[in-house]
Amino acid sequence: MQGYIIRRIIGAVFVVFLVGTFSFFAIRVLPGDFATASLGLDAGSASAENIAQRKADLGLDLPIGEQYANWLWDTVRLDLGTSFLTQNSVWYEIGRSLPYSIELGVLIMIVGFTVAIPVGLISAIFQDKALDYSLRGLAILALAAPVFWTAAIASLVVLQWDLFLIDVIGQPHLWEDPGRAITWYLIPMFAGGFAGTATTMRLLRSQMLEVLRQDYVRTARSKGLTESAVIIRHALRNALLPVLTVMGVTIATIIGSQVILENMFNIPGIGNKVLTSLFARDNPVFQSVVLIIAVFTVLTNLVVDIMYGVIDPRIRLS
Amino acid sequence: MSQIADPTVVPLRDPTILERMRSATVSLGRFLRGKPLGGSGLVVCVIFILVALLAPVIQRHDPDQIFEGPNPDYKANPTVIELARNPDIGSPVVVEQFIEPSGGHWFGTDKFGRDIWSQVIHGARLSLIVGLGASVIAVVGGLIIGMISAYYAGIVDLLIQRLVDMLQAIPFLVLVLVFTQITERSVLNVVLWLGVAGLAITTRLIRSAVLQVRESEFVLAARVVGASDLRIMIRHVLPNCVAVLIIAFSIGIGAYILAEASISFLGAGPQGIPSWGQMVQAGRGSLDLHPWQTVFAGSAIMLIVLGFNLLGDALRDVLDPRLRGA
Numbered sequence: 208m209q210g211y212i213i214r215r216i217i218g219a220v221f222v223v224f225l226v227g228t229f230s231f232f233a234i235r236v237l238p239g240d241f242a243t244a245s246l247g248l249d250a251g252s253a254s255a256e257n258i259a260q261r262k263a264d265l266g267l268d269l270p271i272g273e274q275y276a277n278w279l280w281d282t283v284r285l286d287l288g289t290s291f292l293t294q295n296s297v298w299y300e301i302g303r304s305l306p307y308s309i310e311l312g313v314l315i316m317i318v319g320f321t322v323a324i325p326v327g328l329i330s331a332i333f334q335d336k337a338l339d340y341s342l343r344g345l346a347i348l349a350l351a352a353p354v355f356w357t358a359a360i361a362s363l364v365v366l367q368w369d370l371f372l373i374d375v376i377g378q379p380h381l382w383e384d385p386g387r388a389i390t391w392y393l394i395p396m397f398a399g400g401f402a403g404t405a406t407t408m409r410l411l412r413s414q415m416l417e418v419l420r421q422d423y424v425r426t427a428r429s430k431g432l433t434e435s436a437v438i439i440r441h442a443l444r445n446a447l448l449p450v451l452t453v454m455g456v457t458i459a460t461i462i463g464s465q466v467i468l469e470n471m472f473n474i475p476g477i478g479n480k481v482l483t484s485l486f487a488r489d490n491p492v493f494q495s496v497v498l499i500i501a502v503f504t505v506l507t508n509l510v511v512d513i514m515y516g517v518i519d520p521r522i523r524l525s
Numbered sequence: 526m527s528q529i530a531d532p533t534v535v536p537l538r539d540p541t542i543l544e545r546m547r548s549a550t551v552s553l554g555r556f557l558r559g560k561p562l563g564g565s566g567l568v569v570c571v572i573f574i575l576v577a578l579l580a581p582v583i584q585r586h587d588p589d590q591i592f593e594g595p596n597p598d599y600k601a602n603p604t605v606i607e608l609a610r611n612p613d614i615g616s617p618v619v620v621e622q623f624i625e626p627s628g629g630h631w632f633g634t635d636k637f638g639r640d641i642w643s644q645v646i647h648g649a650r651l652s653l654i655v656g657l658g659a660s661v662i663a664v665v666g667g668l669i670i671g672m673i674s675a676y677y678a679g680i681v682d683l684l685i686q687r688l689v690d691m692l693q694a695i696p697f698l699v700l701v702l703v704f705t706q707i708t709e710r711s712v713l714n715v716v717l718w719l720g721v722a723g724l725a726i727t728t729r730l731i732r733s734a735v736l737q738v739r740e741s742e743f744v745l746a747a748r749v750v751g752a753s754d755l756r757i758m759i760r761h762v763l764p765n766c767v768a769v770l771i772i773a774f775s776i777g778i779g780a781y782i783l784a785e786a787s788i789s790f791l792g793a794g795p796q797g798i799p800s801w802g803q804m805v806q807a808g809r810g811s812l813d814l815h816p817w818q819t820v821f822a823g824s825a826i827m828l829i830v831l832g833f834n835l836l837g838d839a840l841r842d843v844l845d846p847r848l849r850g851a
Contacts, residue, residue: 218687236707356827359812363819482791485706
């Protein structure tokens with residue numbers, strides 16, 4: 208078991224290193240750089256010397272190998288550098304935006320799972336009944352609808368019937384001003400939850416159908432357990448395991464939709480930082496946020512796999 | 526050719542084109558009856574393909590044409606104050622923006638007075654090119670890489686698998702956004718990069734399929750009779766992976782269409798061609814009063830993705846029941 212965990216950790220660290228390397232080179236391969244772009248704003252002043260000077264200030268004039276070695280050494284020491292755009296340290300930028308993203312991400316997951324688990328369960332219990340078909344139809348729709356469109360239609364509904372005011376300027380946290388924060392998060396959290404967990408619902412349904420056919424479920428029934436005990440204690444617990452294994456994918460999907468939702472609702476989170484730093488060629492911020500997202504997904508996968516190995520000994524052997 | 530006719534052997538002949546068509550029709554009919562959802566998905570896909578092909582015929586207007594009409598408030602020589610209240614007052618014609626859906630404009634007009642119906646019709650072209658093109662690239666690339674990875678186990682496999690892990694640790698949308706920024710954002714480049722971003726998933730799918738086939742008895746038998754690696758791969762492994770290839774191809778299409786719509790929505794999509802994602806974004810500026818552009822373009826995205834997803838699900842169930850629910 209220990210050997211398995213150690214192997215997995217080494218693999219995870221290597222993947223994070225690859226992602227960091229990828230984002231380092233990706234942002235430099237893109238046409239344009241921050242020095243030229245920032246000088247281009249004040250028209251005419253961007254002479255060749257100015258650009259060269261600016262590049263030297265930002266460390267963009269060094270040979271790419273040296274830049275990479277510097278980046279690697281700094282990152283290993285957890286020094287993420289300074290944002291080109293805001294001149295703040297990258298850690299400060301992340302510290303400010305991460306809470307928003309975690310807040311929204313957790314809300315999306317809560318919405319998603321409180322919908323997906325009962326719906327998947329009901330769908331499996333009423334297999335091939337009208338209820339099953341309509342719930343599955345809903346899941347298929349949820350998979351097909353683009354998250355930005357669901358959010359736009361939800362905003363339209365809110366605007367048309369004047370349900371509540373969507374405050375996209377105050378940017379309060381839930382713990383600061385829950386009343387205003389919730390109106391801000393309400394649409395993105397439902398749109399994200401709707402889109403992010405359709406897969407979970409379908410997977411849970413098919414797993415439940417599988418599990419309900421197993422011998423131990425028949426045993427549980429013949430022992431005279433109530434139907435709810437059979438379904439929740441014996442069937443659901445086993446059916447949820449495979450749902451857990453795709454947690455890493457689910458989280459990556461949710462982060463992907465957060466990039467769009469944070470942009471739409473002016474939420475200053477990590478997803479928004481990905482976009483602004485990418486378009487502004489703010490290298491230090493871009494590298495760091497991509498790295499943090501990768502650490503997050505890789506860590507989720509690692510924890511899930513190790514937990515799975517603990518629960519199910521068959522996995523360790525393969 | 527052998528001169529001696531063996532009466533016990535019924536000569537095999539290639540089926541004629543007519544027979545082939547008949548057998549294809551029969552299996553299509555069986556598919557439609559057995560999988561009504563998949564069948565309706567197929568119908569939706571076919572409709573969209575027809576719409577895209579016939580766009581210039583059924584468009585009713587040029588998608589870029591700006592409609593102008595007489596200005597009801599027109600005044601020949603407005604005073605400065607009147608002009609300040611209504612800047613358009615001095616011109617006899619104004620852009621017919623935000624017309625409600627009507628006989629003249631089935632889906633209404635957008636902010637710039639362009640016909641939304643024509644734009645949605647032409648948007649189908651981009652979505653289909655992107656979805657089908659990117660999926661072909663991802664499957665062909667994934668086939669080559671997945672086969673190499675599965676066949677030459679060891680260090681090559683390990684390295685490819687870690688690279689796949691790397692690509693999957695980054696959200697697909699971010700990956701696509703980065704890739705498409707590298708080159709000029711033409712339709713072709715966007716298709717190419719979407720396919721490259723999708724390589725991780727197809728490589729993984731195809732690799733595991735090849736690994737399974739590789740362990741089977743007939744591959745061992747082929748090796749025993751001395752077939753070369755390349756021959757085993759092409760003659761024995763590849764035909765047995767066709768089902769997985771079709772599945773990987775069909776279930777990817779919807780995802781690529783959604784990804785293109787998303788980057789277009791964020792203003793980073795292909796340029797110079799009507800795009801549904803970009804239309805949803807454009808309509809958001811006046812969502813509360815004139816929602817039609819957003820509503821119609823978004824519905825089109827949902828419908829086309831729905832069609833391809835339903836078709837892909839049904840194909841997967843038919844071709845490989847083990848993957849059901851995956």
